[in-house]
Amino acid sequence: MARIAINQFDGVMPIVAPRLVPETAAQIAINCNLERGRLEAIRDPKYVKALDGISFFRWARTDGVHLWINWSVDAHAILHPSVSSRMCIASSTFDYTRVTDQDIYPTYRRLGVPAPTKAPDVSSPEGFASDTDEVARISAYIYTYVNVYGEEGPPSDPSIVHKVKSNATVVVTLHPPVATTLTPLGSVKFRIYRVVVGTNNADYQFLVETTDTLYNDTKQDAELGETCPTVSYDPPPDGLDGLIGTSNGQLIGFHDNEVCFSEPYIPYAWPIEYRIPVESQIIGLGYFGTTIVACTKTRPYIVTGYDPSALAAAQVPFDQPCLSKKSIVSTGTAVYYAGPDGLFMVDESYTGQIVTKALFTRDQWQALQPETIMGVWHNERYYAFFHGSNTGFIYDPSRSDIVMFDIGGQPIIDILYSSSGDCIYLKTATKVFAWGGADTWRSYRWRSRKFYFNHQRAMAVFRIDGDPPDDAMNLCFTLLVDDVPVVSKRVIQRSELGVPLRLPASAYGHTFEIELEGTTSVDEIRVASSVDEVADDE
Template structure:
């Protein structure tokens, strides 16, 4: 008779009775890194940085400028739910970053958000550029008078009816939607055979009162009902502009006719392919104009039956999680997107539990973790947790991160990792927030007001307990054992029918003897603990059966 665990260890499946667990699954798997197939101690988080002057920080982002300069930690206090996106603009000279969840949507370049000694972001601008609240006014110039001698036709044959709109422009070159149009006014190009006074005096509307860093106003003109075309930029605060730009000198057509401000309640900022950002408010998901993250046309909004809880960008599209059914939004352009409900009735109970896992997303529902991949969705922990066991974790408290192929979930009662098909592992760690830095392949945590890096500290102490192995009474003729490990000692505990048979520190790879007197025991369990990596656990009836 033997009990052999030659590697390939699996995690916990609390749903199953310990007698019915698969051979390599665990009753207890704590503080273990199992990717090597062994029972290797995971390493504790280690201190990386303090977060100065932020009261109880719980949101974290590492801001790294593109020129190789030093990184900055951006953090926000507990009680906020902040989502951060880097600029979708290639080689953004301002190195902008965007975020939601701290009041109205915000943004800033490196020169703005890293002013002073912290905390960061130290300053910001509201995302978007507001349109002027009033239309421009127009009037004819004072020298526009019909000639007394009738030497030319009046008005000149080249006269056109024009109207004007004005946009606001930020220091980043971001442009607002246009103002309301001015009244119509006649104008004509200057020419030697035409009377003077063909130009127009444009009175600009007041500047919007905002925190959007508006630096200029941009003037557009339409002629005889055509498109609005660029006339000129004028400095913010300019009162009037004398338009003597000829028709042939007009510039590009107005691009920002629908470039609305994002809704001030928008949150859940998410990066999509093709230069698109997405966010949500209420039951509405909004999209920015591609590569114009300040512009959020109302026509690019989608409504859902239930309030939106969060978003996840996957290779199949944007997963929209609600208080009802999840949906999938697909399309390469925000002007041509479609939505489809997924056939699973699992609401999302924690926005911070949503994690993109590479081709699919995981999130916490009332019944367990749900995986959404393509047009399919299912509860992937239904063979791991019962509903009551899942509820005991307080899933509404989960904040989770993708790291090393694992779903790392922190909750009220601690921390666990989940890998589909392998069960769960638990860790003696608590954290208020975190951030996975894909550039450094590092999971950073917020712990007690400081930033720590997962796996950068000393080894944890592991604890792994086997399933219950059942033998007929009188057949349990176990007499010896061997622990193969990368270091010793390894604490070994053996239980028979719930009674401790052995509790001993194994100090090397040599065979050891088991106490006699337990041949009638039916139910056997093995447990190892310590700070050393265990490769295999072997119990046998004779030394020749050991490897």
């Protein structure tokens, strides 16, 4: 008497020998949906639209329009943290980090406002005071640029300090940005600030906002306004890459080996003192909460701190370089990326671990070409797509197993998860597809562990319980005995589900493996030496 019964279907653990795989786990699991424990097929991708380029973004605009953006370079886009109708885009290949809005797209402007490169010139028709003249005040000036969004950049160097006579006029001459800088800023205004000398310090206070390059200053100190608030509002460095956003309204990117931070909810201000160097070249960034994980060519680093002016970087003590920028995935509680030994995770404990260590040997992992992995997080699972192919895998942390997939069609070159659509989108060279969005099903293949009996056994019957999706039967049962397929039976009638079906006399040996292919959903498979053993349990 012998019986095999499988009533839960799990993924693969390639590191484990076929005879040692857990009873519900698989040697092969391709295109299987195992979320509910039963064996189900995944749906085919659904065609969405034609789209060129090598990277893309789905912009869910505030006017209800969903706009597809594409670039011919590897770019990162993120919604503006304080103005929902704007979008920020960064790429190491861009001359400057970009911003656009619903009214001007596809035109882009520069994110951030540069400081003027020249100090203001000052003169006075009455002449400046000499040592013998009555002095009304000590004056020096700075000025800033203000872009079309009303965003103000850092100030110029100060003008020469002069002593101003009583009732005299000071003519302040400003220098507009050069044309190459002006164009991405949109129209520019100037804000002029004048020094006010106090008992202990000197502050530059607001004088006037103007569009003219000449201003005649006759104001008294008491008429001046606030102190210049944008002294540290440097623009992001040119070539900023890996743009991400955190829950505290900051944008973060990297440049060479520096992690760069914006002011919270002021994404055009990237103070130089908010740039945190690490000891290795950065590949990309991830985050959980307000903690940033810098994935580098050597070890990962974590950058922590609620106050952006008091951030600190610490090395995670694992030699796990990041092999693929697009493999970096932020889940809310952890960051995953493809390392040389497996899928690596840094979590809220600020430690790291190879989460696939119990699934792959290093050689097995390397054979997958982890440097090609593009990852997204969806439904509490890590979806890995191999760049330039139609294949990948799904890692389920709750089950600690893997399901492979092969979706056919053109090679995938980029992916993204859209929270507004709650969908993974796949990009080929010319088209966009929605993962699992079609009405058709992708045929699965699932092979059990190798069940071993000390003495040879004869299996006589099998039984499959399940149901076909859309009432379309598509199921093939194969039994391998001592590594040889001895029967391959297509189950084509719904009436063949839930009843014993005969096996040939050749189903006799020490080891048995069950393989199922098709789209019919399976709840349980039983193989036994007698009809009674596959009957419903009492």
